[in-house]
Amino acid sequence: MNKYTEKIKKNSIIPLDFYQQYDVKKGLRDVNGKGVLAGLTNISAIHSFDDNGDPMAGILEYRAINIKDISEHLKAENRFGFEEITYLLLFGELPTLEELTTFTQELAAKRQLPKDFVRDIILEATSCDIMNSISRSILSLATFDSKASEMTLENVLDQSLCLIANFPLLAIYAYQAYNHYENGKSLYIHYPDENLTTAQNILRLLRPDKQFSDIEAKVLDLALILHMEHGGGNNSTFTTHVVTSSGTDTYASVVASLSSLKGSKHGGANIQVAKMLDNIWENISDPSDEAEISEYLRRILNKEAFDRQGLIYGMGHAIYSVSDPRAEVLKSYVKELAEEKGLHDEYNFYKKIERLAPQVIAQERNMYKGVSANVDFYSGFVYQMLGLPEELYTPLFAIARIVGWSAHRMEEMLNMNKIIRPAYESVLTTKKYKKIEDRNA
Ligand SMILES: CC(=O)SCCNC(=O)CCNC(=O)[C@H](O)C(C)(C)COP(=O)(O)OP(=O)(O)OC[C@H]1O[C@@H](n2cnc3c(N)ncnc32)[C@H](O)[C@@H]1OP(=O)(O)O
Ligand SMILES: O=C([O-])CC(=O)C(=O)O
Missing domain, CATH: 1.10.230.10 (Cytochrome P450-Terp, domain 2)
Structure with missing residues (x-):
């Protein structure tokens, strides 16, 4: 293998000063670290520099509402917020009580995998890498959807809601399968409870006795809310924009973003x-x-x-x-x-x-x-x-961030309609093809 990797290095490494010479924005960032402007968004705002360009304490707003304001209200009112903030991020405004009740019921009704999916797909091939297991399940779910590649707003929204509702099941069941088949522990496949929130269901599905305290579920709920969205430029959401712009389906788009999120410089x-x-x-x-x-x-x-x-x-x-x-x-x-x-x-x-x-x-x-x-x-x-296993740390990020990805996928569909395609300058010097007998060893 070494002889091949040596060739790759010899023929692929580009001198560092070329990047300056051609003014390449490494990581799509300028020398001060500011990102290249690649789009506009209405979904969230991140403030980290003041009007004079000096660094300031960071502020994150979801649909223009400060996340600190959101978390303080939820705490003061002792309420769960995952469903409400999902509504806010997807539809752009806070729901009334009636809208929230209906939306929560709609989400709960979608929290159901196809018949025998757990047995035939999730228990079939286990891995300690739950992010990869989720990806495999999502691509399998596409095969159950007769409108998998239809890119109307209604269809993409419906697919997104189904995935948001079912992400906790895909993650926890994959973990239970791994824990059973690879760690020799008992296998628990609990059904979700339609009267429980997303955070409560996560703990219910995970715990052998399905029990959890209110404070545990509320802390998990808050952690999920804080992970839901972070602009269009973060690596996994930008991936959503890139692959959505090519016209790919929702399942493939979510898997691409999952693959980005699991990287150790991002959600991993x-x-x-x-x-x-x-x-x-x-x-x-x-x-x-x-x-x-x-x-x-x-x-x-x-x-x-x-x-x-x-x-x-x-x-x-x-x-x-x-x-x-x-x-x-x-x-x-x-x-x-x-x-x-x-x-x-x-x-x-x-x-x-x-x-x-x-x-x-x-x-x-x-x-x-x-x-x-x-x-x-x-x-x-x-x-x-909260007693959650390490294997689920990054999947929990994904359970939350799929909301942001979904909002950004729909924003890309509605506004851009142009395939994302930046340029790469070639630094090659043209050569002639050499006959095989003329090549040196
Ligand atoms: C949800 C999220 O994605 S949050 C980020 C999660 N990721 C991590 O925690 C991994 C550790 N952190 C990092 O790798 C980096 O801070 C990143 C990838 C998040 C951001 O990196 P950058 O945009 O390059 O940050 P920044 O421009 O401030 O960094 C300046 C230099 O410090 C280095 N640096 C920044 N943070 C770290 C770190 N935690 N450890 C080591 N070096 C670091 C950068 O690599 C860069 O070095 P370079 O000039 O040799 O390229
Ligand atoms: O914005 C980023 O680059 C990474 C991040 O914090 C996130 O995606 O939550």
């Missing part, structure tokens, strides 16, 4: 954070010694420790600098939960890494803006305290 970071924190804890002698922790973080950045990728997961963001508002909201819940569960040491350790990592990254990398904890930093800790 949440599982890496949990693994990284365990790894740091195991490899330092004194968790209160900040110099020792900083040194270990430096080794992670220098690819000498943990997964040797040179990343401190859960830190940094393409857009936010001072703070990611979702991480701040999650952190306030983490504090409460950790106190309740007696996990003070773990919470303090997370807080310490949250404070030290940006300092170490700033020392070791070129920074045009600061880094801070992103949404993936505390989400895994929340899920851990």
Whole structure:
């Protein structure tokens, strides 16, 4: 294999200065990190720089409503919000009580997989990679849909609602199958309850005894809301725009976005954070010694420790600098939960890494803006305290983000009608074809 990879490197690596010479926006970002403008959206807004261009505390608005406002209201009114915020993101306005009740019932009615789907598809081939299992199930669902490739707004909305309703089933059943066939644990396939919310059903499907507390379901509900949407430019939603612009079907589009989300620089970071924190804890002698922790973080950045990728997961963001508002909201819940569960040491350790990592990254990398904890930093800790298995951390992100993908798919369909096709400048020098006997070894 090595001889082939050497050839690939020899003939594929492009000199770094070419990118400057041709003014290529690496990562579709300019040198200051600002993204190339690729579209317009009405679905959400992200603010991270003030009018003078200086970094400011991040703000995220869903259909112009601040997510902090949403989460504070839901908490004060002690209500679930997943269904309501799904309505807001998809249809562009908050529902009345009557609209919300009807929509919640419609969603619950769609929470049903085709007959024998679990037996024939989900239990048939298991994997510890639940994101891949979900993708496989979604492509299989397409074969049950006689209008799979019809791209009318009505049909795409109907398909999107079916997928939003059934994502929890696809994820949890895939996990149960894996846990049974690969971990030797008992197999639990519970049916969802149409009178329960999305968050409640997730816990019901997962727990052997179907039991959960109200606070557990409310915290999960909030975590899902915070993950639902993040503009058109994040890697998985931009994928939705790209593949929708080619005219592909809803199932294929969602699978493409899932494939993006699972990457460890995007939604897949949440599982890496949990693994990284365990790894740091195991490899330092004194968790209160900040110099020792900083040194270990430096080794992670220098690819000498943990997964040797040179990343401190859960830190940094393409857009936010001072703070990611979702991480701040999650952190306030983490504090409460950790106190309740007696996990003070773990919470303090997370807080310490949250404070030290940006300092170490700033020392070791070129920074045009600061880094801070992103949404993936505390989400895994929340899920851990809810007793959710690591294999489901990134799928939980997907269960929420499919709402944003669906809204963006419909926005792309309604507004663009132009295939997305950026340019790649060729840096080749033309050569003549050589007869085989004339080629050197
Ligand atoms: C839901 C989400 O997708 S949130 C993001 C989840 N991802 C993670 O937590 C993975 C760790 N973080 C990262 O890899 C990065 O911060 C990203 C991919 C999220 C953003 O990267 P960028 O847009 O390049 O951020 P930014 O421009 O601020 O980074 C400046 C430099 O610091 C580096 N950097 C930023 N964050 C980190 C980090 N956590 N660990 C190591 N290096 C980092 C970048 O690679 C870049 O280095 P370079 O100049 O050598 O290319
Ligand atoms: O916006 C981004 O680049 C990544 C992100 O935080 C998200 O998708 O939630």
